[in-house]
Amino acid sequence: MLISFVMKEWLKVKWVFIGLAIVHGIILLTIYYDLANIFKAYKATEVIMQLLTFEIVYYINVKYAALLSGVMIGIFQFFPEVNQSRLKLSFHLPVKEHVLIFQMAATGIALLVALNVFDTIVISMVTLKYLPYEFFESLIVTVMPWYLGGICAYCWVVIVFTEPNWMKRVVLLCIGAGIVSLFFVGDGYGKYALSLRNFATLMVLSGSIIFLSAYNFKRGIW
Amino acid sequence: MNNVVEIKNLTHYYGKRLIFENLSFNIREGSIFGLLGKNGTGKTTTINILNGFLRPKSGQCLMFGEDSYSLSPATKARVGFLIEGHVQYSFMTISQIEKYYAAFYPKWKKEAYYELMSKLSVAEGQKLSKMSCGQRSQVALGLILAQDPDLLILDDYSMGLDAGYRRLFIDYLTEYAKAENKTIFITSHIIQDLENFLDECIVLDYRSVLLTMPIKEFLATFKQFKFDSAHPHLTLEKDPVIKSFEMVKNKVSVYSFSNEEEVKNNLTAKNIAFTNFHQEPMSLEDAFIGLTGKY
Numbered sequence: 001m002l003i004s005f006v007m008k009e010w011l012k013v014k015w016v017f018i019g020l021a022i023v024h025g026i027i028l029l030t031i032y033y034d035l036a037n038i039f040k041a042y043k044a045t046e047v048i049m050q051l052l053t054f055e056i057v058y059y060i061n062v063k064y065a066a067l068l069s070g071v072m073i074g075i076f077q078f079f080p081e082v083n084q085s086r087l088k089l090s091f092h093l094p095v096k097e098h099v100l101i102f103q104m105a106a107t108g109i110a111l112l113v114a115l116n117v118f119d120t121i122v123i124s125m126v127t128l129k130y131l132p133y134e135f136f137e138s139l140i141v142t143v144m145p146w147y148l149g150g151i152c153a154y155c156w157v158v159i160v161f162t163e164p165n166w167m168k169r170v171v172l173l174c175i176g177a178g179i180v181s182l183f184f185v186g187d188g189y190g191k192y193a194l195s196l197r198n199f200a201t202l203m204v205l206s207g208s209i210i211f212l213s214a215y216n217f218k219r220g221i222w
Numbered sequence: 223m224n225n226v227v228e229i230k231n232l233t234h235y236y237g238k239r240l241i242f243e244n245l246s247f248n249i250r251e252g253s254i255f256g257l258l259g260k261n262g263t264g265k266t267t268t269i270n271i272l273n274g275f276l277r278p279k280s281g282q283c284l285m286f287g288e289d290s291y292s293l294s295p296a297t298k299a300r301v302g303f304l305i306e307g308h309v310q311y312s313f314m315t316i317s318q319i320e321k322y323y324a325a326f327y328p329k330w331k332k333e334a335y336y337e338l339m340s341k342l343s344v345a346e347g348q349k350l351s352k353m354s355c356g357q358r359s360q361v362a363l364g365l366i367l368a369q370d371p372d373l374l375i376l377d378d379y380s381m382g383l384d385a386g387y388r389r390l391f392i393d394y395l396t397e398y399a400k401a402e403n404k405t406i407f408i409t410s411h412i413i414q415d416l417e418n419f420l421d422e423c424i425v426l427d428y429r430s431v432l433l434t435m436p437i438k439e440f441l442a443t444f445k446q447f448k449f450d451s452a453h454p455h456l457t458l459e460k461d462p463v464i465k466s467f468e469m470v471k472n473k474v475s476v477y478s479f480s481n482e483e484e485v486k487n488n489l490t491a492k493n494i495a496f497t498n499f500h501q502e503p504m505s506l507e508d509a510f511i512g513l514t515g516k517y
Binding site: 001002004005007008011013034084085086088089091092093094095 | 274295305324326366
């Protein structure tokens with residue numbers, strides 16, 4: 001049953017996922033070539049000094065890719081469900097509604113995590129090739145707020161689409177935009193290491209609101 | 223005989239707009255029940271409440287004895303549902319969608335689905351989005367038949383279908399329902415298709431119920447009488463005898479559950495002169511229009 005459900009969700013978003021994977025690939029290639037060219041043009045010590053002094057995060061574009069992916073997968077997974085009344089098909093299945101919503105959201109988040117893992121592996125390889133080990137060490141804590149922000153953006157897209165009342169949708173969109181923006185303010189290596197727990201809590205809270213919105217959708221407040 | 227569906231005093235509003243008040247009816251096991259009414263009378267709302275997609279303002283809606291808003295998965299598995307417009311996962315192919323639903327239903331009958339698909343001359347790998355509306359309706363029907371539910375809820379099955387596909391749909395359903403003793407709850411805008419299909423019907427008007435009756439009894443007791451009137455602007459109020467009235471030039475039609483004599487007496491009591499008074503035979507569609515009016 002679970003495999004069948006995940007397969008359906010995959011079929012629905014596979015093209016947008018492939019498209020996003022290509023975008024991520026292009027961004028990662030750009031990061032690699034930019035870094036390779038800089039190291040060809042300048043001395044390694046100069047480059048490292050510049051990166052540290054001005055806190056230039058050479059993989060900053062991954063931040064935007066994470067946000068874009070969260071929004072796009074959320075839209076392509078849930079907009080047709082709501083717009084074409086297909087959520088009724090899911091709710092009619094002999095499965096509890098909260099389990100269905102959890103499975104749908106879990107599939108979307110799993111796809112985002114897959115993209116995040118892909119990004120992390122490639123950036124790690126590039127980092128270990130050109131930069132000292134310390135850059136690699138700070139990688140996870142630097143990118144983690146963005147990844148959590150991408151997932152949070154996904155959750156808020158789902159919340160907005162499953163909310164049946166248009167006025168409430170606009171309010172939720174504003175709240176969601178405000179919360180998601182917190183994950184993406186400021187750059188720097190490992191700058192938000194101490195806030196990771198707060199970011200994770202915010203993401204989990206956003207995820208739980210999905211269930212409330214889906215409950216409202218089922219109640220049919222329109 | 224048991225009731226599969228029991229609706230008691232159902233009232234629903236959208237905002238301040240009353241959709242219906244104290245709607246009550248039962249659907250007996252093994253019967254084919256039609257929910258008829260003009261646009262906006264609450265047919266789809268009733269179906270949404272019945273399926274648990276909408277919480278009514280008041281009243282009770284039971285399906286197999288369970289509150290329809292919190293149906294157990296086991297009860298949901300006993301209900302087949304066709305959404306208005308034959309909505310399905312159009313990004314899937316014929317075989318993908320069959321495999322998808324098969325995982326959820328223990329009594330799944332793959333052969334019932336593929337038997338219907340074989341009539342469509344489409345490849346298993348064809349996507350639903352590339353099929354015609356008629357073909358998609360057959361896919362939706364095939365999936366319901368494969369599910370082998372005890373109750374089929376079909377919301378406006380005829381939407382977008384030409385005469386051939388409508389006939390195919392009804393023929394298949396008739397054969398299936400009678401052979402397997404299934405209960406069907408159906409709505410449609412094409413009333414004429416349902417004449418030989420329904421056992422019983424409820425006719426909704428705006429905010430109220432006009433009639434709940436076996437279809438044979440409705441057709442046998444509801445009559446159309448025509449007469450000529452010399453009065454060019456004749457108006458007739460509805461009363462216990464005259465259920466509906468219409469006039470084109472000097473030709474008057476009145477609809478009634480009363481017999482010819484009672485209608486004539488009613489007109490005479492109102493000082494309405496008439497000539498050429500006679501009864502006209504009616505189809506279900508004529509009777510529906512007679513009861514609900516053209517406007």
